[in-house]
Amino acid sequence: MTESTHDRHPMTGNEMSPSAAGGIERHQYDVVVIGAGGAGLRAAIAAQEAGARTAIVCKSLLGKAHTVMAEGGIAAAMGNRWPEDNWEVHFRDTMRGGKMLNNWRMAQLHAQEAPERVMELEDWGALFDRTEDGLISQRDFGGHKYARLAHVGDRTGLEMIRTLQQRAFQLGIDVFMECTVTELLKDADGNGRIAGAFGYWRETGRFVVFEAPSVVLATGGIGKSFKVTSNSWEYTGDGHALALRAGASLINMEFVQFHPTGMVWPPSVKGLLVTESVRGDGGVLKNAEGKRFMFDYIPEYFKAETADTVEEADRWYDDKKNNRRPPELLPRDEVARAINSEIKAGRGSPHGGIYLDIASRRTPEFIRKRLPSMYHQFKELADVDITAEPMEIGPTCHYVMGGVEVDPDTELSAVPGLYAVGECSGGMHGSNRLGGNSLSDLLVFGRRAGAAAASYSDGLGGSRPAIAEQDVKAAEQSALAPFEVEGGENPYTIQQDLQQSMNDLVGIIREGAELERSLAEIEAFKERASRMKVEGHRQYNPGWHLSIDLRNMLIVSEAIAKAALAREESRGGHTRNDFPGPDPVWGSKNLVVTLNADGTGVELTEKPLPEMPDELKKYFE
Amino acid sequence: MGYELKMRVWRGDQSGGDLGDYTVEVSEGEVVLDALHRLQATQAGDLAVRWNCKAGKCGSCSAEINGRPRLLCMTRLSDFEPTETITVTPMRSFPVIRDLVTDVSYNYEKARELPGVELGPRDPDGKRRMMQVDVERGQEFRKCIECFLCQNTCHVVRDHEDNKPAFAGPRFFLRYAELDMHPLDTRDRRSAARETAGLGMCNITKCCTEVCPEGIRITDNAIIPMKERIVDRKYDPLVWLGAKIGLRNKDDDGRTEA
Known part of the structure; x- marks a missing residue:
C-alpha cells in the first residue's frame, strides 16, 4: 500500500526496493525460514544465534500460526511428576504410538532433547503451570506412560509461540509477514542446490525474491484439503508441495491423524479441536446409552497396559503405579476409530457425535482452572457449559504424519540447502503421532535444522548458488495465470469439492475402490483448477491467494490418496476396510512420494525402514 | 434456522x-x-x-x-x-x-521496542523453581492473543494519531507488568515503562479492559499496579531517601534497572 512513499515495508521494516529490475523486490539472506509457527521460529532463532543472517517468511501476521491453537502441552520426560520417567520411556511410548514405523533416530533425538528445549522456553520467559514444589507441572495424555506434558492451562501453544516470537524480536530476526512463498528457486548452474524462494506480499500482490543458499520449510500441514478439520486456512500443504516441486521426496503421506475430539455443533465450528487434556484430566467418552464404550475397543497391542474395568481406570488418576491407564487415553488413532464405530452403529448424539463428559467427574472450579479455553470455547460458540453438561464431539482431521523425508540429525532433504521441520517433515511420528509430541518435535528439530542450515550456508564461502532469471519469470507467470483466464471457475468451488471428496473417500476409514475414485476425482479437480479464474486485482485478494494455494492442496491430496491406495494394511492413521489388520511386511517399509517426470502428478516407491540398533531394540522386547 | x-x-x-x-x-x-x-x-x-x-x-x-x-x-x-x-x-x-x-504494523514496531525477560542462573539441578501463585499474575497477561482491539480502542491513540510514537498502548503495558511481576526476572522495568512506553499518558478509562475478548483485567491488574509502582519510585520521598542510603523496597530485591 505504501511502497510509493516508503522505502521500508510498514509491516516489517524491511526494504521494499520498488525500483529493482522488473519491479520485483529482492533480499539476500543466509537462511530463509518459511513459516512462523513453533518450528519456523525455533529454526530461525537457532540460525540467527549461529551467526546466520536469517529471515522468516509467513502467510499470516506473526503470532497467528497454527501453533497458537495447540492446547494440551509439550511432551518432555523431565520427571517433575514421576521421577521414573526418562527419555527411554518417552522413546518407547513414541515408537509404540507410531506402530514402530517411526524413524527411530528421530524418535530418539526427540525424547532425549525435549526436556532441555522446554527449559529453554522458560529461560526466555515462558510461564508454565507449576507443581507443588515449584517445578514445571506435567499432565497426562494419551499414549504417554507418565504425566509428561509441560503446559499452561489449555493454551500451551499460545505460550510457546509468544515466547519464541519475543525471543526472535530480541535477536533482531527480520520477519516478512503476510508474504506467501509460491516457488523454491534453484541454482542457475543446474547442480540442484537451493538458491532461494519466490513469493508475493498478500497486502500488495507485489512479488518478492529471496536469495538464500539455505531454506527451511516449516509450513505445517495439509488439513484444509479435508472438509472437517481443526486446521486453519493456512494449512494447504505448501511446504510439502514446494519440496516435491524442488525435487525432494515425501514419506508416510498415507498417515493422516483424525483427532478423536472435535466439536460437531454448531455447524460453523464443526471440526474445531477439543483438547485431549479433557481426557487427561479425567473426562470420559460415553455413547447415547450412557455407556463408557472405550472398554469395548482395547486392542490386543495395548491390552497389557490398559485398564479393563471402570474401577481400575478411575483409580489410575491418583495411583499410576498399581493401576493401568483408562482406555480413553489410548493413542488417538484407536480412540478416533472407536468413536467412528459407535456413531456408525447408531449410538451417537443428536448432532452426530458422541459425548465427552468431564462435568460429572470433576468440580466446576477444577474444570475452569485446568481447561479455561475449552470452557470459554463451548460457552461462547455452542452455549454449552462444560462444567454442567457433556460436550458433543466427533473425529476431525488434525495432523499429517507424512512430510518431507529428511536426515534425522540435520533435517536436510534430498535437495542440498533445503531443510524441513515440524508437521511438514516426515518420519518422526511414524504412522500415528502421540498428543504433546508435536510441540516438542517443533522445538527439537527446529533447533537442529536452524543450526544445520546456518552451518551449511557458512561453509559455502564464495561458492554461493545464484538464481536463474528465467525461473523468476516463470514463477511470476504461473502466479498470475488465474487473472488471464476468461470465463473459468471460481477457486472456492473447486476447494469445497476437493474437501468433500477427501472427507468422503480418503477419510478415517478407507477402501480400495473409494481411493481409486478419489484419484480420478483429483485428476478432474486438477483439470478444473487449470482453468480457474479470479476476480479483482492483486491487492489483498483472498480469491487469488486461494487459487495459488489450491495447486498445493491438489498435489498433496494426490500424494495422500495414492499412498493410501498402495498400503494394503491398517496401521495408525491409515485404516483400510478391505485390509483390516497390520501386516508385518508393510510394517518394514515406507512409501516414498516424488514428483513424476512431467511434473503433473506424483509417483510412489517403496523403501525399507532404517534398522534400529540393538541397544534400542531391547526396549521393545 | x-x-x-x-x-x-x-x-x-x-x-x-x-x-x-x-x-x-x-x-x-x-x-x-x-x-x-x-x-x-x-x-x-x-x-x-x-x-x-x-x-x-x-x-x-x-x-x-x-x-x-x-x-x-x-x-x-x-x-x-x-x-x-x-x-x-x-x-x-x-x-x-x-x-x-x-495495517497493524504499529503494534509490531512497538513489540520490537520491548525489553525481554532476564532471569538469573538456573538452580544447581538445572531447573527453576517458581510457585503457582506467583506465576499466575503474569499468566493472566500472557493470555493476550494480540488481537489489538485494546490498542484500537484506547483513547490515547484512537483520536490522536500524533501520540503513537510515544505510546506503546495497553497490550504492551501488559508486557511490562508481566516482566515486572515475573518471579525470577532480574530487572526493574519502571523507568522504561514510564519513559519509553508512555504509561503516564494512560488516564485509566478502562476502555481496553471492556473490549478484551480474553477478559484480561488490563487496567486493574496491569496498568494501575504499574502506575502505582512508578509513582512510588518517582515521588515518594522515603523511597528516594531509602535509595540514596542503600535501603531498598523488598519488592525490587535483586532487580537492577533496565
Whole structure:
C-alpha cells in the first residue's frame, strides 16, 4: 500500500526496493525460514544465534500460526511428576504410538532433547503451570506412560509461540509477514542446490525474491484439503508441495491423524479441536446409552497396559503405579476409530457425535482452572457449559504424519540447502503421532535444522548458488495465470469439492475402490483448477491467494490418496476396510512420494525402514 | 434456522471507500465471520478479511461490528435480531489496507521496542523453581492473543494519531507488568515503562479492559499496579531517601534497572 512513499515495508521494516529490475523486490539472506509457527521460529532463532543472517517468511501476521491453537502441552520426560520417567520411556511410548514405523533416530533425538528445549522456553520467559514444589507441572495424555506434558492451562501453544516470537524480536530476526512463498528457486548452474524462494506480499500482490543458499520449510500441514478439520486456512500443504516441486521426496503421506475430539455443533465450528487434556484430566467418552464404550475397543497391542474395568481406570488418576491407564487415553488413532464405530452403529448424539463428559467427574472450579479455553470455547460458540453438561464431539482431521523425508540429525532433504521441520517433515511420528509430541518435535528439530542450515550456508564461502532469471519469470507467470483466464471457475468451488471428496473417500476409514475414485476425482479437480479464474486485482485478494494455494492442496491430496491406495494394511492413521489388520511386511517399509517426470502428478516407491540398533531394540522386547 | 441476513460491509482502500449492502444466507449457530466467508465464496471473491483459527485463539479477525470493536469469529449472529442489519467496518485506529484488513504494523514496531525477560542462573539441578501463585499474575497477561482491539480502542491513540510514537498502548503495558511481576526476572522495568512506553499518558478509562475478548483485567491488574509502582519510585520521598542510603523496597530485591 505504501511502497510509493516508503522505502521500508510498514509491516516489517524491511526494504521494499520498488525500483529493482522488473519491479520485483529482492533480499539476500543466509537462511530463509518459511513459516512462523513453533518450528519456523525455533529454526530461525537457532540460525540467527549461529551467526546466520536469517529471515522468516509467513502467510499470516506473526503470532497467528497454527501453533497458537495447540492446547494440551509439550511432551518432555523431565520427571517433575514421576521421577521414573526418562527419555527411554518417552522413546518407547513414541515408537509404540507410531506402530514402530517411526524413524527411530528421530524418535530418539526427540525424547532425549525435549526436556532441555522446554527449559529453554522458560529461560526466555515462558510461564508454565507449576507443581507443588515449584517445578514445571506435567499432565497426562494419551499414549504417554507418565504425566509428561509441560503446559499452561489449555493454551500451551499460545505460550510457546509468544515466547519464541519475543525471543526472535530480541535477536533482531527480520520477519516478512503476510508474504506467501509460491516457488523454491534453484541454482542457475543446474547442480540442484537451493538458491532461494519466490513469493508475493498478500497486502500488495507485489512479488518478492529471496536469495538464500539455505531454506527451511516449516509450513505445517495439509488439513484444509479435508472438509472437517481443526486446521486453519493456512494449512494447504505448501511446504510439502514446494519440496516435491524442488525435487525432494515425501514419506508416510498415507498417515493422516483424525483427532478423536472435535466439536460437531454448531455447524460453523464443526471440526474445531477439543483438547485431549479433557481426557487427561479425567473426562470420559460415553455413547447415547450412557455407556463408557472405550472398554469395548482395547486392542490386543495395548491390552497389557490398559485398564479393563471402570474401577481400575478411575483409580489410575491418583495411583499410576498399581493401576493401568483408562482406555480413553489410548493413542488417538484407536480412540478416533472407536468413536467412528459407535456413531456408525447408531449410538451417537443428536448432532452426530458422541459425548465427552468431564462435568460429572470433576468440580466446576477444577474444570475452569485446568481447561479455561475449552470452557470459554463451548460457552461462547455452542452455549454449552462444560462444567454442567457433556460436550458433543466427533473425529476431525488434525495432523499429517507424512512430510518431507529428511536426515534425522540435520533435517536436510534430498535437495542440498533445503531443510524441513515440524508437521511438514516426515518420519518422526511414524504412522500415528502421540498428543504433546508435536510441540516438542517443533522445538527439537527446529533447533537442529536452524543450526544445520546456518552451518551449511557458512561453509559455502564464495561458492554461493545464484538464481536463474528465467525461473523468476516463470514463477511470476504461473502466479498470475488465474487473472488471464476468461470465463473459468471460481477457486472456492473447486476447494469445497476437493474437501468433500477427501472427507468422503480418503477419510478415517478407507477402501480400495473409494481411493481409486478419489484419484480420478483429483485428476478432474486438477483439470478444473487449470482453468480457474479470479476476480479483482492483486491487492489483498483472498480469491487469488486461494487459487495459488489450491495447486498445493491438489498435489498433496494426490500424494495422500495414492499412498493410501498402495498400503494394503491398517496401521495408525491409515485404516483400510478391505485390509483390516497390520501386516508385518508393510510394517518394514515406507512409501516414498516424488514428483513424476512431467511434473503433473506424483509417483510412489517403496523403501525399507532404517534398522534400529540393538541397544534400542531391547526396549521393545 | 436459516434466514437472509442483511449486512453492510465497508469496502475500499486507503484512498477511500464505502459501505456495501449485501444479503447473505446464514444458518443457526453461525458467527459474523461465517457470514463474511459466505459473501466471499458466493458474491465477493475479493473481499479482504483476516482470519486464522476461527476459535478466538489467534486474534486475527478484529473489526468493528455495529461500531463495537470485536472478534468476527466470536460474535454470534444469535446476539442480533434476524431482521437487524449488521454493519462491519475495519478497526478505526489503524490505516486501512483493504476492506476489513488494516495495517497493524504499529503494534509490531512497538513489540520490537520491548525489553525481554532476564532471569538469573538456573538452580544447581538445572531447573527453576517458581510457585503457582506467583506465576499466575503474569499468566493472566500472557493470555493476550494480540488481537489489538485494546490498542484500537484506547483513547490515547484512537483520536490522536500524533501520540503513537510515544505510546506503546495497553497490550504492551501488559508486557511490562508481566516482566515486572515475573518471579525470577532480574530487572526493574519502571523507568522504561514510564519513559519509553508512555504509561503516564494512560488516564485509566478502562476502555481496553471492556473490549478484551480474553477478559484480561488490563487496567486493574496491569496498568494501575504499574502506575502505582512508578509513582512510588518517582515521588515518594522515603523511597528516594531509602535509595540514596542503600535501603531498598523488598519488592525490587535483586532487580537492577533496565
